[in-house]
Amino acid sequence: MEERNEQVVEEVKEAQVEEAVTTENSEKTVEEKSEAALLQEKVDELQAKLTETEGRTLRLQADFENYKRRVQMDKQAAEKYRAQSLVSDILPALDNFERAMQVEATDEQTKSLLQGMEMVHRQLLEALSKEGVEVIEAVGKQFDPNEHQAIMQVEDNEFESNAVVEEFQKGYKLKDRVIRPSMVKVNQ
Structure with a gap:
């Protein structure tokens, strides 16, 4: 019987050892699972x-590309319209030149002076033309508020409705930009 008791005691000890090992293993498994869950949370957080960061980097790259494109467009516009300030300053002098040429020449000296003024006027217009300045055509054309400034309205059967009848001051464009609109009289 003692043998049997010893055997039972051994079986109980083995069962206790197995239970302790199983408990220890399950505790390790729980710890490993919670550690794995913590690591997964950290991975998810870092992934987010x-x-x-990748999204922010892409937005910054796009913003920088847009900035470069804007700077390039501004640079091109500045180059294209670089003469605008000079042309704007020259136009009043050109207007006065044209008014002076309206004087009738009565003697040879005045005719000679007028011819010289016409040559200088033509050279000025050629120089302005080389820079892309052109006169805005007005008389007989349809009124365009982008190119003409109406200062008077008349009723004239010789012209279509809304047509420019008379030009008081020439208008000028630099390439595709209006520097000064034509001052005109418009038919109703």
Whole structure:
């Protein structure tokens, strides 16, 4: 019987050892699972930060490309219209020149002076033309508020409705930009 008791005691000890090992293993498994869950949370958090950073980087790159394109367009516009300030300053002098040429020449000296003024006027217009300045055609054309400034309205059967009847001051364009609109009289 003692043998049997010893055998039972051994079986109980083995069962206790197995139970302790199983408990220890299950505790390790729980710890490993919770550690794995913590690591997964950390990975998910870092992945979210990475995604956010990548998105921010892409937006910054796009903003920088847009900035470069804007700077390039501004540079091209500045180059294209570089003469605008000079042309705007020259136009009143050109107007006075044209008014002076309206004087009738009565003697040879005045005719000679007038011819010289016409040559200088033509050279000025050629120089302005080389820079892309052109006169806005007005008389007989349809009124265009982008190119003409109406200062008077008349009723004239010789012209169509809304047509420019008379030009008081010439208008000028630099390439595709109006520097000064034509001052005109418009038919109703």
